[in-house]
Amino acid sequence: MPELPDVEGFRKVLGSCAKGRIIQRVDVRDTGVLHGVSTRRLRDAVEGRRFTEPERHGKWLLARTGGPTLMLHFGMTGELVCCHPDDMVEAHDRVLFTVARDRQLRYRDQRKLQGLWLADDESEVARLLERQGPDAMAVSRKEFEDVLSARRGSVKTALTDQSVLAGLGNLLADEILWRARLRPTSRASDLAEADCRRLYTHMRRTLRSTVAAGCVPPRDSWLTGHRDDPDPACPRCGHSLRRSRVAGRGTVWCPQCQ
DNA sequence: TTGGGTGTTGGCCA
DNA sequence: ATGGCCAACACCCA
Structure with missing residues (x-):
C-alpha cells in the first residue's frame, strides 16, 4: 500500500503528533522490525531526544531527533498512527513512541517486510539512501x-x-x-x-x-x-x-x- | 487444508 | 544493463 502519498501522509502524522515533543519512552513490541539496531541501542539513542521536522525521500520517512535519525520504511502494509498511550495495543503495533502523557506514535505493520533503521549521523543517512533515485515529487x-x-x-x-x-x-x-x-x-x-x-x-x-x-x-x-x-x-x-x-x-x- | 495471490525491497542468476 | 525468480512476512481467498 504505502507509496509516496501514503508516506507523505505519515510524515504529516509524525509532524502533528510528535514534532517538538520529547521521546519519553520507546517500546519495541516486536524486534523483527528493527534492522541493524537492538532495542537497547535504539532506546539509548533516542529516548530523551526531541522529534524535529520529519523528512521524506521516496518511500522513506526520516524521523530526525537533532541527533540520530530514525529511518522508517513501510513495505506493503506499514503505517504510522497517532494514538493515546491507553489505546489498546493492536496485534501489529510493532514499536511505540510515547511523546506525551496523552500521545503515542505507533509503527504498525502487518507483514514486516521492511521496518526501522537507526542512522547515527548524516553519512549513515546518506548510505541508507544511496540507491535511491531523485524523489518523484521533487524531480525536475x-x-x-x-x-x-x-x-x-x-x-x-x-x-x-x-x-x-x-x-x-x-x-x-x-x-x-x-x-x-x-x-x-x-x-x-x-x-x-x-x-x-x-x-x-x-x-x-x-x-x-x-x-x-x-x-x-x-x-x-x-x-x-x-x-x-x-x-x-x-x-x-x-x-x-x-x-x-x-x-x-x-x-x-x-x-x-x- | 493447501496452494496461490498481494500496493514492499534486495539478492542471485542468466 | 535487464528481466526473471525467490525470499522476507502475514494475511486472504478459492
Missing part, C-alpha cells in the same frame, strides 16, 4: 527526461524502480501511465519528447491529488477504482481493461486509449 522535468532516456527497459519498470525515481509504486505507476495514455510496456528510451512531457505532467498532477488525499484513492473516474473489478472497463473509453505482468507486477491498462 529535465532530470526526469534524462533518467528515462537512459533506460533500456519498459517505462513502467523505470517508473517503479526506486533507484531510477523514488516514490512510485505499482498502483501509482499504472494510474499515471493510463492518464498519460502510454502503454506500460513502451520502452522508456523510445518515448518522444512530447510523451515524456505528458508523462511528467501527469505524474505531478497525480501526485498532487494523491498527496492531498494521503493515499491513492480507488476513485471511480480513476484507473485505481477499477483494477479489482471482475470485468474491469476503462473509465475513460469503456473498453475492457487488460491485465498482464510488467516488471514482475500485476499491471492493468487500457489497450484502447493507452
